[in-house]
Amino acid sequence: MSTVLGGELPVNVINKTLYVPVLTGCNNKGEVSLEEAIQTALCEARTVFVAGHEGSGKTTTLEMLFMNGIKGQQLQKFTHVFYFRGGDLNSLEDPISFKAFLQKGRRLPQTGPITNSEEVLFIFDDLDKCAHNLNPSVHLCSDQDQPTTVSCLVTSLLCGSLTPGASILATTKTTPTLDFVTRVRLDLLGFLKPQRDAFFRKFFTDPVTAKNALQHFETTLGFYDVSKSPRFCWTVCSIYSCLLDSGAKLPDTLTQLFVHILSHLMEKTPHKKDAMQNTVIALGNLASDCAIGSQVNFQRDKLVAFGLLSDLLLHEFVHADGEPGNAVYSWHSQLMQEFILAVSFFVDPTSETVESFVEKHKRHTTFLDVFMAGLCEQGNRTSLEEFLGSLNQEKILDFKNGLMKRCEKTLRGFNKEDHCRCFHLLYQLQSENVVKEVITPSARLGLSYGDLRLVDYVALNFVAMQLGEMEQLNLYRTSCLTEEMAEILAPTIAVSRELILKQCSFENGAVTHLASALHKGITEGLDLSYSCLNNEQFQSLCTGLSNCKLQSLDLSSCELTETSCEHLVPALSSNTSQLTVLSLFGNDIGDQGLKSLCEALRSPHNKVQELQLHLCRLTAASMKHLSTVLSSGHSKLLKVNLSRNEVGDTGVQALAKGLQHPLCKLQSLSLSDCELTEACCPALMEALMSKYCPLREMDLAVNEFGQEGALMLCNALKTPGCLIEKLGLVRCDLTEVVFVELAALLKRGSPPLKCLSVGLNKVGDQGVHHLWGALKHPSCVLEELDVEMTDLTDACVEDMCAAIKSSKTLKKLEVHNNSITNVSVPALIKVMQDSPNMEEMNVKYNDFGDEMFDIFETCKKIRY
Incomplete structure (x- = not known):
């Protein structure tokens, strides 16, 4: 009997040509029609099982195969085909002979007895509905003339002991009770979008009605797994038809349906x-x-x-x-x-x-x-x-x-699955007031919602739309953001202030929706770091950057190239661009890529103030272009990071010209690990001594300046009006003589050094002793000092503690990776507890015993 919930009868579906081949995933061969998969499988294996949920098209497919077999169009391999339904087996009485059993099934028209069992096919539809015990360890038989129980007979057929060589085709829901059968298994995927489209077009005779019904279905229900079921599609179309005929509104949720x-x-x-x-x-x-x-x-x-x-x-x-x-x-x-x-x-x-x-x-x-x-x-x-x-x-x-x-x-917790469940419940309610009442400021909507199901993103999008605005949408580590997912989330992206897409991969169409959402929305920060973006995807993204509210864009390690930089130029040069922070760390853009970027950075419309270019395969060849940018009156650059590039001495010499230009605005420059030597120091010294040099922060760590190069830099820093507040000279081959000059700078209070990093220069207690003395000086304004791995011992601790006590400004001290031992722990604890301005001391990886950890725990300001 045909019902709304039960679906149309298979014979009617076939006769009305409503049937569209369902799809199956088989042995990683992709998506093929079920009939094709069955025909192929029966040529390769004796036993084929088709597994799928209710209403997925199993019975209809078998009926079609059987009817086509009657017409001689399919199953030609078999001279005898017997068709049984699982529920019909329950009415058979014990004992029963094999011959009598065959009489109970439907069969293809055939003549003559079975002479070759390899030409026989047994079809069992809905085998999971068979109430008989199908356990081969209990009973098997091989004598076709001996009457036996239905259980024994069916089990023996499945195992091949009764009719060796015969083929078995069975459908079932996933069930462990049939795992004993060696078989090929075809798992039904059901209707995907193309099949649903064909089904709706055949169900509704009017093309406009079919299109509108399908569009509504896809946007309100098509994201549920059950939407892949042909039976569910039949049910929905039947109800839609009734509602459309009466002029009623179509349902928006599963509950309403x-x-x-x-x-x-x-x-x-x-x-x-x-x-x-x-x-x-x-x-x-x-x-x-x-x-x-x-x-x-x-x-x-x-x-x-x-x-x-x-x-x-x-x-x-x-x-x-x-x-x-x-x-x-x-x-x-x-x-x-x-x-x-x-x-x-x-x-x-x-x-x-x-x-x-x-x-x-x-x-x-x-x-x-x-x-x-x-x-x-x-x-x-x-x-x-x-x-x-x-x-x-x-x-x-x-x-x-x-x-x-x-x-x-x-929603105050950290479990994203629990969050999603709440989103689903709120989605079914369809109440804006309830959403706003439930999601209080304490809700942790900043969790990573990466790798959720499509249906979860629909519910999340509903919540976001009711709120009207979200501080952050975090999709960290989404293994593949599909076009469908991105389309669903586009409204949420548009109302999110910050968007985290770190370590994600995308379908091309997904990036198109992302770009469109950025163009329309209020997003100010976008983190795409460590995400794979091919050239087509990046070009698509850039279309949305030209006219949006984005202020910060992180493209670190996104496999970008010099071509990518060309795509960025129009976006950065647009008079509507709001971008102020751009990170390209870890991309092989090379000199040609930076040259293209410099073209945009010279634009009067460009607003970029911070540019992260560390590890971008840059050399001295592109530094003259960057120097020209710094000298241009249109550049807004305040911070540039060039660390871990082969800038070299020649590159710094080119940059130095820009740094002393009257129009230069740069305040922070990082040249850490740039293969610099003493040879570049005269140019740096000249730049620092210029009255126009605006630098306040400079990181020169991991370069081979040596004593002479460092002394030149110290002399430059003595220049009246020098603005340097933060200086990094970690692992620069500094000597005690240099530490004497640095101490003198601190005592002068000019430049106004607030942060000094000189770790990994092995000057020992004697070298660092000069800095402890400088800290006691009333003109010293230092707030942070890093002397990691400078070979300090317990001998320095008395001077260090005296410096901390005397300093009115020091807040943070890094002394990790040295050789301070247990005997100094009480003094360190006391000085940190007594110091009102000290916020943190890092003493990790010194020579402390485990027994000291409980003592350190008494002072929360010490990191051990």
Whole structure:
């Protein structure tokens, strides 16, 4: 019998050409039609199993194969084909002979006896509905003339002991009870978008109606896994057709859809409200019993127990497979089973609490709380209450209040799966007020929501749209952001202030949606670091950068090239660009790439103030272009990081010319690990001594300046008006003589050095002693000092503590990776506890014993 939930009968589907081949994933060969996959598999293997959920097209496919076999169009390999349905096997009585068994099945027209078992095919549809024990360890037989039990006979056929060489084609839901059979397994994917499109076009004769119905389906329900089920598509199209004919609004959520389905089914049955309520309660009791018992199939006695056997509505919800006396029953739809369960709770006048009801079923259901949440909103249940009367308001209020408390508590936590569940519940409610009430400032919406399902992103997008604005959307480590996902999330991206897409990969179409969302939205920060962007994707991204509110863009290690920089130029040069921070760290853009960027940086419209170019395969060849940028009146650059590039002495000489230009605005320059030597120091000295040099921060770490080069830099820093506040000279081959000059600079208070890093210069206690003395000087304004790995010992601790006590400005001290031992721990603890201005001392990786850790724990300002 054809029903809304059960789908159209296979023969009708085939005759009306509504059938579209479902897809299967088989041995990583991609997506092929199920008929093709079965035909191929039967040529390669004796036993083929097709596994798929309810309504996925298994039976329809077998019917089509069988009908085509009758016409001689398929299955030509086999002279004899026998077709059995799993439920029909239950009506067979023991004992039974093999010959009698064959008479019970449908068969292709054939003549003559079986002479070659290799030309025989047995088809078992819905084998999981067979109630007989199919365990080969219990019974197998090989004598075709000996009557035996149905269990033994079917098991022997499956295992090949009864008809060696015969082929088996069986369909089943995924079930461990049949794992003993060596077989090829085809897993159904169901309808993907192309198949759904074809199905809707065939169902609705009017092309415009079909297009509109499909578009609505895809945007409201197409993201659910169940949307791949042909049966579900049939159900949706049937309900859409009724609603369109009556001029009603199509449903926006799963709850609204099932409200319409249940209302449609009840409208067909002449029950009064009381009788309808009793039926729904009885169906709910059946649904609960099946769910808690994990029963997919059940017997007639269960219907009798719940008073449903003769109910006129029963066949609309439950399918009977087999002859009446031995039929196996199952729900047409697991979704409807859970929906009925939710409705019955709100209809049932008994006093079971919401908490106990939900707790009892939570491990056995998937959508129960989702449906209950949807039913809490009055507008979602109006049509249902026309047939059932008002649902229990007290239970609804209890559930709604509990839901809001649950969501508020969950969203303060750090579990993204729990967050998603709350988003789904709020989505079903469709209430802006509830969303805004639940999501308080304490909600941690900054969690990484990477690698969620499409359906989760739909719910997240709904929440974001109700809020109107999000501080951050974090999709960190999304393994593949598909075009479909990006399309769903585009509105959320547009209302997010910060977007984190670190370590992500993308489909090309996804980047197009991202660019469009940036163009339309309010996003100010975008982190794409360590994400793989091919040339096409990056070019697409740049189209959205020309006219957006983005202020910070992190493209670190995105496999960009010099061509990528060419794509960036129009965006950076646009008069609508707001970008002030750009990071290209770890990309092989090379000199040609920087040359292209410099073209944009000279534009009067460019607003970039911070440029991160460390590890970008740059050489001295591109430094003259950057120097020209610094000299141009249009450059806004305040901070440039060139670390870990082969800039060399020649490159620094070119940069130095720009640094002393009157129009230069650069305040921070990092040249760490740039293969510099003493040879570049005269040019640097000249730049620092210029009255126009605006530098306040300079990092020259990991270069081979040596004593003479460093002394030249110190002399330059003595220049009146020098602005340097932060200086990095880590691992620069400095000597004690240089430390004497640095100490003198600190005592002068000019330049106003606030941060000095001189670690990894092995000058020992004697060298660093000069800095401890400088810290005591009243003119010293140093706030941070790094002397890591300078060969300090316990001998320096007394001077160090005296310096800390005397200094009025020092806040942070790095002395890790030295040789200070346990004997100095009490002094370190005391000086940090007594110092009002010291915030942190790092003493990690010194020669402390484990027994000192408990003592260090008494002072939270020490990192050990």
